[in-house]
Amino acid sequence: MEIFKGSFTQQEPLSQEAIDAATRVLNTGRLHRYNLKEGDAGEVASLELEFAKIIGSKFCLAVASGGYALATALRAVGVKPNQTVLTNAFTLAPVPGAIASINAIPLLVEVTEDLTIDFADLEAKAAQSEVLLLSHMRGHICDMEKLLEITNRHGITVIEDCAHTMGAGWNKKPTGSYGIIGCFSTQTYKHINSGEGGFLTTNDPIVMAKSIALSGSYMMFDKHLSAPSKIDFDSIKYETPNISGRMDHLRAAILRPQLKELANNIIRWNERYMTIETILKDVKGLHLINRPTKENFVGSSFQFLLSNCSYFEIQSIVESCRNRGVELKWFGQNEPKGFTSKYDSWRYIPTQQMAKSDKIINSILDMRLPLTFSIEDCKLVAAIICQEIEAITA
Numbered sequence: 356m357e358i359f360k361g362s363f364t365q366q367e368p369l370s371q372e373a374i375d376a377a378t379r380v381l382n383t384g385r386l387h388r389y390n391l392k393e394g395d396a397g398e399v400a401s402l403e404l405e406f407a408k409i410i411g412s413k414f415c416l417a418v419a420s421g422g423y424a425l426a427t428a429l430r431a432v433g434v435k436p437n438q439t440v441l442t443n444a445f446t447l448a449p450v451p452g453a454i455a456s457i458n459a460i461p462l463l464v465e466v467t468e469d470l471t472i473d474f475a476d477l478e479a480k481a482a483q484s485e486v487l488l489l490s491h492m493r494g495h496i497c498d499m500e501k502l503l504e505i506t507n508r509h510g511i512t513v514i515e516d517c518a519h520t521m522g523a524g525w526n527k528k529p530t531g532s533y534g535i536i537g538c539f540s541t542q543t544y545k546h547i548n549s550g551e552g553g554f555l556t557t558n559d560p561i562v563m564a565k566s567i568a569l570s571g572s573y574m575m576f577d578k579h580l581s582a583p584s585k586i587d588f589d590s591i592k593y594e595t596p597n598i599s600g601r602m603d604h605l606r607a608a609i610l611r612p613q614l615k616e617l618a619n620n621i622i623r624w625n626e627r628y629m630t631i632e633t634i635l636k637d638v639k640g641l642h643l644i645n646r647p648t649k650e651n652f653v654g655s656s657f658q659f660l661l662s663n664c665s666y667f668e669i670q671s672i673v674e675s676c677r678n679r680g681v682e683l684k685w686f687g688q689n690e691p692k693g694f695t696s697k698y699d700s701w702r703y704i705p706t707q708q709m710a711k712s713d714k715i716i717n718s719i720l721d722m723r724l725p726l727t728f729s730i731e732d733c734k735l736v737a738a739i740i741c742q743e744i745e746a747i748t749a
């Protein structure tokens with residue numbers, strides 16, 4: 356029996372260009388984003404301009420993490436304590452966590468077998484909230500035109516959690532550019548890697564002025580290049596608290612060269628994704644996730660459903676794959692483990708029954724596809740999954 360020897364958590368090394376850029380910053384000793392020499396734009400402000408261009412947004416703010424971007428976005432659109440915020444039932448803990456961090460209350464919306472938000476349930480709950488924090492969980496993007504038709508009709512403000520969709524889009528328009536705010540992560544397991552980090556993008560000058568002030572700008576708004584005019588800051592600067600969560604020049608320096616590689620890396624991720632999908636599509640009982648033609652996805656992870664398997668069958672498949680070196684994360688197991696918590700483990704939010712999502716989440720298997728995997732690696736990983744599923748279900 357073949358065993359896979361690769362690591363699901365191994366990233367590619369940073370390029371020499373990124374290492375050189377980091378060394379240049381270290382040699383200056385000026386790591387804080389506002390510590391700039393006369394006439395120097397600085398790595399962080401330059402990165403913000405470059406990222407805004409990729410998203411096609413007017414403004415961009417680089418911050419300390421994706422989770423920080425989410426909480427800042429909620430604050431910037433005016434969410435108050437005890438206010439209800441809609442969000443998908445299938446997402447990761449930082450999303451309800453961001454809502455809870457400002458003492459607001461997540462109201463979960465069911466998900467479909469496409470792993471995207473259920474429009475019927477969204478319609479049913481729309482009257483209970485004015486804000487939707489939409490998570491493009493694991494890179495699955497709902498019909499964004501249809502979503503905006505619903506949210507506009509109900510007067511709901513949309514914030515997009517694009518932690519898994521940097522570089523992705525719907526109908527050729529980038530994710531993060533549909534809602535009022537897009538939030539991104541540059542944490543190690545995402546599409547560009549600075550260890551920790553994130554972005555917040557928007558076209559709204561007041562939302563960006565507030566976000567910059569919230570992030571801890573110490574009234575140094577003029578050092579931002581991807582920012583609205585002074586008048587916009589003047590209107591908010593005395594009412595907006597400073598809740599520090601800035602990005603520093605070191606991280607920005609290593610991210611800028613990675614942005615240049617993003618488009619090419621998306622092609623590489625999708626080659627790996629398609630290799631696995633082609634092999635898994637013929638496995639009986641394995642449900643692949645539909646990828647609509649309008650969805651311009653980034654296949655940096657792979658999910659499938661084992662809808663007809665029992666708890667113990669899935670447990671056994673996960674275990675036998677693990678014994679052969681293939682790490683499948685299972686959202687349906689009773690105890691949350693390594694990144695996979697399910698909504699009923701978030702006991703700081705009101706208890707909610709999500710019958711439709713339960714059936715789906717309980718059978719989701721999920722794996723990372725790092726770019727350190729070759730196409731041959733992907734073929735072996737897929738073959739092992741096929742064999743182990745067939746061994747249990749045949």
Ligand SMILES: Cc1ncc(COP(=O)(O)O)c(C=O)c1O
Nearest residue numbers: 420421422447449516518540542
């Ligand atoms: C769906 C989702 N949203 C938001 C985040 C938050 O990103 P960060 O870890 O940079 O705070 C993550 C991180 O894993 C995530 O998976």
